[in-house]
Amino acid sequence: MKIAFIGGGNMAAALVAGLAGKVTPGANIHVVDPNPAALEALHAGHGVTTAASIDEAVTAAEVIVLAVKPQSMREAVAPLVPLLARASQQGSHAPLVLSIAAGIRSADLARWLGGHAAIVRCMPNTPALIGMGISGLVASQGVTAAQRQAADQVLKAVGATVWLDDESKIDAVTGVSGSGPAYVFYFIEAMQQAAVELGLTAEQGLELAKATFTGAAQLAAQSAEPVTLLRERVTSKGGTTYAALTSMEESGVKAAIVTAVKAAAARGRELGEQMGRD
Ligand SMILES: NC(=O)C1=CN([C@@H]2O[C@H](COP(=O)(O)OP(=O)(O)OC[C@H]3O[C@@H](n4cnc5c(N)ncnc54)[C@H](O)[C@@H]3O)[C@@H](O)[C@H]2O)C=CC1
Numbered sequence: 518m519k520i521a522f523i524g525g526g527n528m529a530a531a532l533v534a535g536l537a538g539k540v541t542p543g544a545n546i547h548v549v550d551p552n553p554a555a556l557e558a559l560h561a562g563h564g565v566t567t568a569a570s571i572d573e574a575v576t577a578a579e580v581i582v583l584a585v586k587p588q589s590m591r592e593a594v595a596p597l598v599p600l601l602a603r604a605s606q607q608g609s610h611a612p613l614v615l616s617i618a619a620g621i622r623s624a625d626l627a628r629w630l631g632g633h634a635a636i637v638r639c640m641p642n643t644p645a646l647i648g649m650g651i652s653g654l655v656a657s658q659g660v661t662a663a664q665r666q667a668a669d670q671v672l673k674a675v676g677a678t679v680w681l682d683d684e685s686k687i688d689a690v691t692g693v694s695g696s697g698p699a700y701v702f703y704f705i706e707a708m709q710q711a712a713v714e715l716g717l718t719a720e721q722g723l724e725l726a727k728a729t730f731t732g733a734a735q736l737a738a739q740s741a742e743p744v745t746l747l748r749e750r751v752t753s754k755g756g757t758t759y760a761a762l763t764s765m766e767e768s769g770v771k772a773a774i775v776t777a778v779k780a781a782a783a784r785g786r787e788l789g790e791q792m793g794r795d
């Protein structure tokens with residue numbers, strides 16, 4: 518499979534690391550980015566081919582991954598329009614366009630791409646860097662079964678995939694798992710701060726907080742029991758955990774988390790609306 522990336526930043530680098538030499542040889546991956554340092558690192562690390570601007574190698578790919586910031590998307594894809602039109606006139610295959618950008622809607626992308634129909638939107642997350650990502654995906658109507666499978670293969674190279682039946686739900690995925698790693702890091706930072714305020718060193722606090730997250734997340738992942746039961750098992754009546762969770766309830770921590778996740782989803786929707794306006 519030939520794969521092209523428009524944008525070679527953080528998320529593209531995570532995907533390239535998962536794909537190169539596993540799903541396809543590095544030489545079958547082409548990365549376009551105006552930043553020479555990003556290209557050099559990807560070429561040196563994975564043997565990918567590179568270009569500072571969109572060229573024919575992009576439309577020769579079966580899958581074109583759009584990995585620029587939402588605010589740059591419209592401008593970044595404009596040079597693709599004549600190349601896609603030429604490829605279709607020559608009767609070549611229509612590449613699948615796989616966008617990882619938060620918010621940007623398939624209908625707007627299709628319009629910016631001159632009516633290109635084969636678009637999958639997806640929302641990965643940064644644990645993709647260590648092959649432990651999770652991505653939500655949704656296919657627009659012009660996507661073939663083979664293209665859907667290709668999109669799944671690309672994202673499975675860096676973790677698990679969850680397919681959605683309705684594009685409006687991808688903003689929820691953005692709020693939960695796309696932005697989610699930041700919430701976990703925030704919680705780890707808070708636990709480390711508490712550890713220091715209780716007299717431990719910053720290093721000890723960080724080690725305890727990180728290992729607690731890793732252990733609890735692995736336990737939740739591996740256990741057949743509901744997460745609620747796992748929580749209750751830690752919580753002895755009248756004990757220390759009960760004191761902490763009661764304090765969290767009184768401070769409205771759960772409600773605040775729910776509100777925060779909804780704010781991320783709403784921002785995704787808003788970005789799509791803003792960028793989709795002509
Ligand atoms: N960082 C994250 O946790 C996640 C990010 N995303 C989405 O991934 C996309 C990329 O995000 P990051 O990799 O974090 O950003 P980044 O800033 O690390 O990478 C963006 C890259 O695009 C390049 N670029 C800018 N204009 C360009 C153009 N016209 N043509 C080609 N390349 C161009 C930049 O030089 C940069 O290397 C965003 O749309 C974001 O919404 C999705 C899931 C998670």
Ligand SMILES: O=C(O)[C@@H]1CCC=N1
Pocket residue numbers: 619691695696
């Ligand atoms: O914060 C953002 O906009 C991107 C999308 C999901 C995670 N990071």
